[in-house]
Amino acid sequence: MTEPLAQRARSTAQPTWRAIALVSLIAAMVLVVDQISKTLVMVTLGPGAGGGAFEVVPGVLWLLYVENTGAAFGLFQGRNPLLALVALVIVLLLAIWFRAVAAATPWGALALGLQIGGALGNVVDRLRHGFVIDFIDVPFWPTFNLADSAITIGVAILLVVLLRSDAQRASQGERQDRRG
Numbered sequence: 001m002t003e004p005l006a007q008r009a010r011s012t013a014q015p016t017w018r019a020i021a022l023v024s025l026i027a028a029m030v031l032v033v034d035q036i037s038k039t040l041v042m043v044t045l046g047p048g049a050g051g052g053a054f055e056v057v058p059g060v061l062w063l064l065y066v067e068n069t070g071a072a073f074g075l076f077q078g079r080n081p082l083l084a085l086v087a088l089v090i091v092l093l094l095a096i097w098f099r100a101v102a103a104a105t106p107w108g109a110l111a112l113g114l115q116i117g118g119a120l121g122n123v124v125d126r127l128r129h130g131f132v133i134d135f136i137d138v139p140f141w142p143t144f145n146l147a148d149s150a151i152t153i154g155v156a157i158l159l160v161v162l163l164r165s166d167a168q169r170a171s172q173g174e175r176q177d178r179r180g
Helices: 005-011 017-045 080-101 106-129 146-179
Strands: 053-057 061-068 132-138 141-144
Touching (some): 017 053, 017 132, 061 141
Antiparallel strands (some): 132 141
8 A cells, every 4th residue: 555645744854965956956947948948939930020930940840939828738728827836736736746856866856857947947937028939849748838848757757656655665565564
C-alpha cells in the first residue's frame, strides 16, 4: 500500500541548503532564458516589428508572435488576474511540496525548478503585458513558449521520480514482509 502524500511529506527529511539552492538556480535560469526569448520574439516578430512567422524547419517548426490572454490551449481567455493568482498559488504549493520530493533527489529538484521557473515566467508576462507571449508553433500542437516547455518537462520528470519512489517503496516493503 502506498502512503498518502501528506504522510510522505512529514516522513521526508528537511531539504538541504544545497537542494534549495539547486531548485532556486534552475528556476532563476528558466525565468531568465524564458524572458530573454520572449523579449527577442517581441522585438523581432511582435507588433511594429514587421510581424509574420519565421519558418525554422520547413513544414515543422515556426516562430511567431502570439498574445495569449488565456491558459493552456486557449482556455479561460481574458481571465488574466485569476490566471496569475492561480499560477502563484501553484508555485507556493510546489515550494511546500518541495519538502516531500526535492530533498530526496536531485531529479526532484530539477523537476520543481523547471516548474517553478516556467510558472514564474508566465506570471511575469501576465503582470507586465496582460498576456503571455507564445512563439513556438508546430503543426500538431497549440503555440507555446519556453516556460510552457519547462513546466511540461518538469511535470514529466516529477512523474518519473514519484513512480520510481513508489516502486522502490513497494520493493522495500516486499523485502521486509519476506524477512519478518
